[in-house]
Amino acid sequence: MSKYFLWALMLICMPLWGLACECESIEDSQAVEQADFLFAGKCIGTNSNWMSGGMKYTFLVEHTWKRRLDSIFIVNTPFESQCGMAFEEGARYLVFVEKKFTPKTNACMGNRKIEDPETELSFLGESMAPEPSSLIFPMIGILSLLVIAGIAFLAFVVLRKKS
Structure with missing residues (x-):
């Protein structure tokens, strides 16, 4: 079959x-x-x-x-x-x-x-x-936020170790 x-x-x-x-x-x-x-x-x-x-x-x-x-x-x-x-x-x-x-x-x-x-x-x-590509500006904003978040995280870790 x-x-x-x-x-x-x-x-x-x-x-x-x-x-x-x-x-x-x-x-x-x-x-x-x-x-x-x-x-x-x-x-x-x-x-x-x-x-x-x-x-x-x-x-x-x-x-x-x-x-x-x-x-x-x-x-x-x-x-x-x-x-x-x-x-x-x-x-x-x-x-x-x-x-x-x-x-x-x-x-x-x-x-x-x-x-x-x-x-x-x-x-x-x-x-x-x-x-100019409309894709560039959102990427710059996202990268800026990631850099700020990374700096804030590093500051938090360093300050926490000092306490």
Whole structure:
């Protein structure tokens, strides 16, 4: 009986094994129009996004269009087999992003590696500089609190030993 179950499962799943991502070609103007965010930047981090089944990439944003972004920006993408975009850490990219709950992109949105920014990004016109990252200020506050707590703890230990 288990032999028949395995055969049935294999026949059901077999068509899914051959599925691959197929994108229609997209014009630059159409990609710009469809994107909620558009930026050029360097990929500085890669993490698995197990909650949504894909990858999470961190970028150091150098130029933005359409909307000003933080200098550190995180983008989610599905796995490559589901049309996800694989970004190489250390490389520069032009990234088209849609905002559906979280910023997302995929291989079909027009993303590309940038070799020569001056010529490759000229069709986008004037860019905006990114905002300082909003992640920096909370980290400075947390580190300050930790330093103060450490000093208070050391003072407590030293004063306690003297008594």
